[in-house]
Amino acid sequence: MDMFLTHRKPHMKMRWVHCARVERPTILRLAVKYQLHPLPVEDTIQLEQQSVPIVRKYNDNFFIVIPLLRLTEEAKRKLSIYKEYRTRRASDDLKLEDLIDIPQVEQCRFAAFTAGPPHYDTVISFMTEWKVSKLHADNYDNEGQSANRSAASPGADEMGQGSPGRPLMETPLPMPVPTPGGGVVSSIQLRLPSARQDSGEEQDFFAGVVRQIQRDYSMLRSGNSSWVLWRLLDVTVDELSPILSAYRAQLRWFSSLITREEARVSKDVEKRLLRSKVELDWLQRKVRPMIKVLKHIIRDKAFDPNVTRYLEDIEDHLNTFLEEVSRIMGVCHSLRDEVNSYRDRQQQKVLYVLTLVTTLVMPTHLLTGIFGMNWQDEEGKPVVPGLGVMEESRGYYLFWGLSVGLTTLIWLTFSRVLKWI
Template identity: 25%
Template sequence: MKKSRLRKSKKQLSKKIGMAPGSLVYIGSVDANAAQTLQPVVSVMIYDAAELTEQTLSAEALANFKLTDYSKAGKKVWLNVHGVHDADLIKKIGDLFHLHPLVQEDILNTEQRPKIDEFDDYVFLETRCFRYDQSTMGIDSEQVSFVLGRDYLLTFQERATGNFEPVRTRMRASRAHIRELGVDYLAYALLDSVVDKYFSVLESVGDASEALEEVLLHKPTNTELHAIHQLKHVSIELRRAVWPLREVINTLSRNENDFFKPTTMPYLRDVYDHTVSFIESLESIRDALSGMMDIYMASVSQRVNLEVRALTVVAMLFMPATLIAGIFGMNFHEMPWLADKDGFWWAMGLMLGIALVMLTIFWRRQWLTSQT
């Protein structure tokens, strides 16, 4: 039996019991066997308005990486990590950029809720990104961590999902406007791509719920009931991620800090508006799913009532026949039709006649149809 993500996370969280704060222990969906073969990938973009350099850093190149060399030259650095299951790698990057041990611990714990922590030299953000699986009507989520400094941006993803590829494409274009701005604008662009992905998932969930509603209005089965539960679970997961993210972005856009320039604040407020719009649309879908559950239960109740009514009709048809048979079965010597040679046929005709009269009454009252 496949374990749920929640049960896995609880089992992994138990490994940290008794450890000191800041202990670097990976908590996520990659098990120990897969971690040995799945190697993290560290890529870096070094850019300014005129040029852009991309490279993948090996362990040796990462050890020799010096941020000050690029800062003095007026360059900006975006370092991205695919795969956060290697605690040693996260510690190396943390030491290289002087990240607090608690920040490194949060990066390794992929079960974090969206949050923001401000430090003297950087601001730390946690978000979640989702992908909708149409075949299972479920979602696959990953944690995305941001560390924004004054001239650098670090991003940590659980795996290579391609969510940031549109931003990379924009940066690779010659004379790209995004390269003329600071790393704070780059952080905004990546946050915006995360929120845009939410709307893509929301659209898929909305389409699935509409298709499900059409089926429910005809002849729902247990398959539709399972689908309703799946979509409700998806909506809960989305709300759990976006609700705190809304507060994170609101904090960034309303409070002055040293990392987001005033020119970037309007863009952050736009992302905040998108999260509010997303939550409103999500609540509408959740209400629709609750209504679908009511429709399903009403449909099941109606089918049960129809079956009970059919059984009741059959029982009522046999009641007069049972009564007549009981009367003629009494042990009296003198009874009408008892000695008549046609008495049996008269009794059967009486039973059949009463049954036909009752069927006519039931038909006129529409008890013999599926209409209510």
């Protein structure tokens, strides 16, 4: 997308060139046209391998690389179903078991060249293809492939928009609009695909930025490259909130299940909780380096102080996000402890019952040993010391009477005197 708009100075123009899934020739053409530094150009060509967010300043121009994270379309659909279930209770036959794996995150890498002083006239951004994170790809046929990829036309061109040889259509908006700073936006030209107006992932991600530029009196319409860069970073951080909502929904489901089932919860739930904790740790490691990128930009004096304030707000949102991720990880650990607590409690109950039964039958075992001894009197009759001759008519009732009497005495002692039962 190319956007040409005037700022406060009559002849000052601002352009935003956004390229998705580009190849090496396109990057080199743009590098020659806009005289980009060779080092960031090399990083852009190898954007798929840029795993760590970076920010560099070459002369008066900035180059940043950050990850883009968002929920897949399937995850968003499940999350909306879960929210509807919680608010309206409209789907009584809804199987919440199907919504356990709500968090499904896909990612891509984003690189941007931003012109600094004195012109602030150009932003060139690049995106790689959206791919489902390997940690979240268990339910997908092709791990690492985009979860919500539509049936795009084959043979996409270098810009990732349209088929080879298909020209880009320019949509002019020629109406002059006064800006709050006294300038006039003479025209905005959006370069969009002429025939491929599907739900492409790249276009949708920054669709809000385009709408804000088209809106009268918006900050982006009257701003420069630093304002566009702020808005791109702001959209990137805003897309992180649904991910937290998905994990909260998942943990609420687990919490209600554990409360209801207690020790009967399957071990699969504990495995899923451990997996969620690993995913959250991965998410935290992906997002945390972005704070360093923001701090570097905020400290640079080349940016307008008004833009810096907005960037500080993004930094606050990122810190809040990381704190919330840490809290959710703690909830995962607490739920696992709760499951283990229920199981330990059940084991203690089992051990308690077994110990009680063993104690109650102990008199019977003791009397069995005593009555089974082969003691005889002088006449050769079986006897038990202290109880006399054990004839059949007498010994049977004596054995069971003593057993029941001693067992009852132990029961009364435990329940009434010691209060153990």
